[in-house]
Amino acid sequence: ERPIETLEHACRDTADQNRDVPIGKAVVHWFKTDLRLHDNRSLQKAQELARDNNVPLIGLYILSPEDFTAHCVSPARVDFILRTLQRLQRDLGELDIPLYMEMQEKRKAIPNRVVALCQTWEAHHLFGNIEYEVDELRRDAKLVRLCSGKGIAFNLSHDTCVVPPWLVELAAGAANPDYLEASEEPGSNPRDTRQSFADLFDCKVPTPPGNKTLTEEAKKKFEKLYPAGEHEGLQRLENFLEEKGKQYEKNRNLTSGDGTSVLSPYLAAGSLSARTAVITAKQANKNCLDRNDSSLATWISEVAWRDFYKHVLAHWPFICMNKCFKPEHTNIEWEYDEAKFEAWCEGKTGFPIVDAAMRQLRGSAWMHNRSRMVVSSFLSKDLLIDWRRGERYFMENLIDGDFASNHGGWGFGSNERFDPEEEYIRHWVPELRDIKGKAIHDPYERGAGAQAEKKGYPRPIVEHGASRERALAQFKKALQS
Ligand code: FAD
Numbered sequence: 001e002r003p004i005e006t007l008e009h010a011c012r013d014t015a016d017q018n019r020d021v022p023i024g025k026a027v028v029h030w031f032k033t034d035l036r037l038h039d040n041r042s043l044q045k046a047q048e049l050a051r052d053n054n055v056p057l058i059g060l061y062i063l064s065p066e067d068f069t070a071h072c073v074s075p076a077r078v079d080f081i082l083r084t085l086q087r088l089q090r091d092l093g094e095l096d097i098p099l100y101m102e103m104q105e106k107r108k109a110i111p112n113r114v115v116a117l118c119q120t121w122e123a124h125h126l127f128g129n130i131e132y133e134v135d136e137l138r139r140d141a142k143l144v145r146l147c148s149g150k151g152i153a154f155n156l157s158h159d160t161c162v163v164p165p166w167l168v169e170l171a172a173g174a175a176n177p178d179y180l181e182a183s184e185e186p187g188s189n190p191r192d193t194r195q196s197f198a199d200l201f202d203c204k205v206p207t208p209p210g211n212k213t214l215t216e217e218a219k220k221k222f223e224k225l226y227p228a229g230e231h232e233g234l235q236r237l238e239n240f241l242e243e244k245g246k247q248y249e250k251n252r253n254l255t256s257g258d259g260t261s262v263l264s265p266y267l268a269a270g271s272l273s274a275r276t277a278v279i280t281a282k283q284a285n286k287n288c289l290d291r292n293d294s295s296l297a298t299w300i301s302e303v304a305w306r307d308f309y310k311h312v313l314a315h316w317p318f319i320c321m322n323k324c325f326k327p328e329h330t331n332i333e334w335e336y337d338e339a340k341f342e343a344w345c346e347g348k349t350g351f352p353i354v355d356a357a358m359r360q361l362r363g364s365a366w367m368h369n370r371s372r373m374v375v376s377s378f379l380s381k382d383l384l385i386d387w388r389r390g391e392r393y394f395m396e397n398l399i400d401g402d403f404a405s406n407h408g409g410w411g412f413g414s415n416e417r418f419d420p421e422e423e424y425i426r427h428w429v430p431e432l433r434d435i436k437g438k439a440i441h442d443p444y445e446r447g448a449g450a451q452a453e454k455k456g457y458p459r460p461i462v463e464h465g466a467s468r469e470r471a472l473a474q475f476k477k478a479l480q481s
Contacts, residue, residue, distance in 0.1 A: 003137035004165065004314045007130070010144040011156065018153035023053040024124035026197070030114060031061045031099075032136075034129045034159060034270035035084045036230040037091055039182040041159040046127035047186035056193040057186065058121060058200065059092050059099040061085060062114065064107040065209035070135065071403055072395035076222050076365035077268070078212040080399055084271050085205050087229030096189040098200035103207075107135075111143040118152050121197070126152055129159035132314040133403055134321065161307040162274050165314040182276055225364060226265050226399060233272035236263055241284040241296065248295040252302075255357070255368045256423035261299070262366065264400035267306065278303055309408035324411060331478035334386035341385055343461050344378070345393055347429070350460035352441055353421070354378045356428035363428065365399035371424075376410055382467045384474060387411070431455035 001009075027050040029043045037043065050057040068078055089099040100117070104110055118126055126147060130140065140156060147154040158164035163179055194201060208214075214222070226232075240261040244251070251259025266272035278300055285296040312319065324330050343349045347358035357371035367375075372394075380387040391410040395401040425440050426433050432440050432455070435448045443452035444459055453459075 002315070002317055003134050003141070004132065004317075007137050007141040007144070007156070010141040014144055014148035014154075017148050018155075021124045021151060021153040023049070023055055025122035026050070026056050026058050027053075028058050028060050028118055028121065028123045028126045030126060030128040031059055031088070032128065032131055032270075033268070034273075035081070035088050036233075036271050036273065037088070037095075037185045038230055038234065039185075039273040039276045040129070040270075041183050042127045042129040042155070042157040043186055044183035045155060045157060046125070049125055049127075050189070051187060054190060056189045056197060057097050058123065058197065059088075059097055060114070060117060061099060061101045062104050062110055063101065063206050064104045064110060065212070066105070066107040068209060068212055070107070071133075072392055072401070073212070074365060074395065074397050074399065074401055075208070075212045075214045076218070076397070076399040077265075077401050078208045079214050079219060079222060080226060080228055080265055081269055082205050082208060083223065083228035084269050087231070087271075089203070089205065091230070093201065095186060096191065096193045097186065098193070098197050098203070100200045100203050101206055102203075107139075111139060111146050114143060115146055115150055115152065118147070119150065124152050126154045127157070128154070129157050131160070132165065132310050134313075134317050137314075160270065160274065161310050162278050162303065163307055165311045180275065180279060182273070182279055222365065222399065225366075228269075228271065230266075230271045233263065233266035234276070236261065236266065237272060237277055237280055241281060245281070245284065245299060246295050248299045250295070252298070253370050254421060255353075255371050256421035256427070260369065264402075265366070267303075268400045268402045274303055274306060305408075306402075306405055309402075309404040312408060313404040319411070329475070329478060331481045332474055333478070335384045337383065337385065340383045340461055341379075341389060343458070344375070344383060344385070344390075348458045349378070349462075350444070350458040351378065351464075352425045352429055352432055352443070356421075356425045359428040360424075361394075361397050365397060367398070368424075372409055381471045382462055382464060384467070384471050429457070431457040 027046050029046040031043075034040050034042070047057050063081075067073070085099070085101060089101075092099050102113075104113055114126065118124070128140070131137070140154075144154045144156070158166075240263065244259055244261070248259060251257050253259075263272060263277065267274055267277070281296045281300050281303075285300075324332075340349075344354070344358060347355035347362065349355055349358075353371075354375050357367055357375045360371065361367045376387065376390055379385050379390040387410050391406060394406055394410070395403070398406070422438075422440055432443060432448075432452060435443055435451055439446035439448040443449055443457065
């Protein structure tokens, strides 16, 4: 049984029991990867129930270091999540809604803890948005039954995708496209909430686990690069659509420019809703004077890739459990050359475009889409190193690390040509900054070797043509076996 079915069965089995559950003294929304007030399906439902019954809404967030370890969450992303929580707490506070946050060492303990908290607050209705990762679906299925046994109704919503996984066929026929309707922001809690739940308002954002802590210098850098919170996400969306969005078609593949939205950290943390992104882009496209410009439509189709990979995860979870997307690739004899892997991680392969991209990742915890394709292809097809090592390294370092998109990006395996950008290399590989013209792409072969050597830039760790041949032979062998 697929985990999404396990969850569906749990919801169906408990539906009758959950029908007449009394309201209790509060309603709880459990925040996970939906750290926003704006256009949050489950939050809106929770708020409506609370408002209709004149009881307070409580926000809950539980952080487990084991979750961070299991998904290899990068310190930059942990920091971003914690900063986002701080903003969320402030925004909810303005509506007199408390955000209770705590750390649970063991993630297995989370379902029992959620139930215990609901009991403490005498809340009989718990709300949450569905996450499509395998462990998360199983956790929620367990919690649905656990809650039901204690007289608590756990109400789940599809929210993170623009088109929920079970709606694909319907979407094709576009019979009922209400999935493109944004939900409303919650209103204020009853006035006396600050008295009745006073201790919840003093809650502090948990400190990150030791192995996920950034240096002060890195913290400052990321705060500047990616200010947290939904206001920032919405502002970035607006700026992008007004300015760069109209040139997206033309500029999106230029690694050196800033032709893309860099909204991925916000979408991954849920501080921006993908639905809002698409609705706003569609509106901007309608208002666009040049009707022949398909840039925003192209951008929307890129956001659809995010949905696509989540659908793959929900419907075919087995291919996301460390398996290859193409079964015939299972038999490839990967090499485990530590020195080459290190060189790739550190951006010292001697291939300037690869090195620029890997240094961009180390320096900014983000990488341009095209560069992600180039370095993933280089790792698996030039170095013949198991792509799963690269996938993991990405998660450990990206601020936008998303299991489904990352696994999809790596698993489908890209076969992109190198398409080097001189400016990009000059920015991220300062050793080559002074080399003029096209020689920067391959200094040792194009007459700039002495200059590169003097600055300590490495020679290529493999010979591109030969290593491709070797990799192709391996792929062919795996296919035949
Ligand atoms: P834009 O071009 O402005 O696109 C807007 C949004 O659409 C993105 O923020 C993202 O949410 C979505 N999107 C765009 N392209 C893709 C795509 N190919 N696949 C899935 N979603 C897409 N994206 C992640 O969010 N997290 C990851 O961990 C991740 N790992 C990747 C690993 C590899 C090997 C590859 C090839 C791609 C990966 N991507 C990942 C997809 C893509 O590279 C990033 O989403 C994109 O670069 C983010 O930049 P942006 O916000 O400026 O994108």
